[in-house]
Amino acid sequence: GKTYEVPFYQTVDGGELQYDCVLPYEKWMGRAPVDLSLLCEREGCCKVEPLPGIFLCSDVKLRPPYVPSVQPVALIPSVAERLAEVEKVLFPMAEYEPYSDSMTVWRDRGALKVYFPLDKSDLRRDYRNNDVTLGRIVDILRQIYADDRSDVGKILIVGFASPEGPLGRNTRLAGARAEVLKEYVNSYLELPDSLYEVANGGEAWGELRDRVEESTFDCRDEMLDIIDHTADLGRREWLLRRLDGGEPFKDLLRSVFSDQRNSGYMRVYYTSEPDYNAIKINRAQGMIAEGDFDGAVSLLRPIREDKRCLNTLATAYYRLGDKATALDLFKQAAAMGDKVAIQNLENIENDY
Template sequence: MRSLSSILLLALGSSVCNASALRGNGVDAQWIDSTALRLSFVLTEGDSVGSNYAVIATPRLVTAKGDTLLLKPTVFRGKRNMRYTERARFYNNAQQATADEVALGSEVRYDVMLRRADSPWIWEDKVYLDVAREKEGCCNVEDMAGRRMGDMVYVPQFVPALAVVEDNAGKAGELQKDNPVLMHVSQYKPYDNTRILRKEKGALYVHYPLNSSELKRDFRDNAQTLDRIVDITRSIMADSTSSVKIIQIVGLASVEGSQKNNVSLAGRRADALKAYIQKRVKISDKLFDCANGGEAWTELRDQIADGSFDGRDELLHIIDTEKNPDKREQMIRQLDGGRPYAYLRDNVLSDQRNSGYLRIYYDYVPDTAAKTINEATELMQEEKYDEALRKLLTVKDDKRAFSPLGVAYYMTGNRQKGLEYMKRAAADGNVQAKRNLEQYEAIMKAEQLKEK
């Protein structure tokens, strides 16, 4: 939305009684964003000073505080003065003058680019464009009345600070920020044994003793995990704007022992966790998705592949080539005198004696106000402010609409109403509203300077 901002410059007519009026016609000034000023104007001097004289005209930018920037001077010479000067330079073998020299009555166009980094005061105060003049004769130089061509004030362009409003996902959405075990139901996917659960961030796990499906609070860190599961579920169930849709539990067992026993064990472990939750939270069976993951061969293979120990490659080969799970386990136990298996027993298998995986999926009442506000924001980004304002007025009581309402009112000409909403949003901590208020205050300051 950035555009070229025109300078506020008033071209003044000549009011000096001297007949050789310096004209300020053709003055043009433009602020190029907030970093540069392009100033163009035409300078001329009449011939009333006479043919024997020259007028040295020096344009300058000044402020009431005394800041001054001199531009390149121009010398306007009468016909005789021009001949005298050229003759003197010829006989004295003098260098040509550095200032532009033209005949009286000529027009000289100035086109200068000024950088904020070099003269920041031009952007901070009321600046006058005037011309200092001196009359030069054969033997002396005397001051002449100056000419004011105009005054200018940099008025910053208002570039609205806008942001997308987050969906209000209810209590579940709020909890999700600190509890990645929560996911929106749109992200749900059924379990299959190709998934590497341990690498899915945010899931919670409870652990079981070897060959047991008894869920003990005092085993490892179960108490903390179980309390967290129950607290999250209760909070969402009590909220009117969000709801639990699926509690997914995948029961797993380590690969130790017979496959038949382990598959049964994994199923009982998943059921035990489900029963624990239902005993503490009133929740229907239909909200549970309990999957029997059986022996955790996928998890085991992934952990072995990530490790670095003797027998690693041989273990991977056995897992990848032996199809019978019971025979596969036996080969792993016997490999290299049981040393690789001992490593697995002490460092890996204990983590697989658990219910495997739990995640809670939620849904929430659609946030239509957020949708409306975001649609209005898109319209303002396309500079369709009237249409955006009409949309925003339908949700004007939602405090998330205050900041964009401030922008919409401001850009449609109702500055007072815009300021009111900007202040309300800023008081509520809205970052965009604070930035817009800063811009508004800078613009008001500049406009007050203009009126002085």
């Protein structure tokens, strides 16, 4: 349904006229085998004479021009995000809030706890599981700092003491235990003071109540009633000591208070940059789909050191008609194991 005209050239008798004519591929051409003939005519000043036609070929099966494939790139989590999946001590900075008495940090099952002997604030690596815990604390922080896309936003350390003994002494002990843990971490990493929030949780009555409620103590309900309805902490402890001849309090000493003689609980809040390169690559693929090949090249060229962008960048160049640059980039991507680039390169080199 279309006519393609050959530009006029003057020739002398017996001369030759050579020309190329390129017909764009259209969808109908691929539906069935195509025959190709050239109809010829000679046009003078006064008349048009038909000439014998030229039969070129028959039963030609045409395929559309090859369009390289691209594949969306998955966003790679930062080190902090990856660690947070297994280290429950890590929280995104967006969830940070200053410590308050209502914060039930002891319920963080993944919290890192460092234990102290009775009535002591000396940090001993050889006490209970302290050596492993202290090593984990430092290792987590070091991994975050080593990643360009991760950072520490805040380190919250809450010190506690068990409710046994004088309130004033326990409060001072809880604060000292939290401070000594901060000093330990800082001896390895030398972090600015602004990153730390060292809070004194005092006597760990909230945790004690949770432990009693989960227990099977004979006087469980009576203990909970004392804890819930006695505001004076000194009297609260006195009543627990006197309950049922002191046996329930001995149970607390054996099974609960020993675990509360710790520095408290540690939360590390982190900041994390998105995987901007992956976001740009996926956006460039959308631009290619919309025909904005120049825009895709401009977006990806600054990040071409990221091997994930090579196949998409090559595709943009290929669609622009710069086959040489495209092939070079496809080869680089294929050499790095990009399966989509390997298939693209194979199709192009085999004259798809």
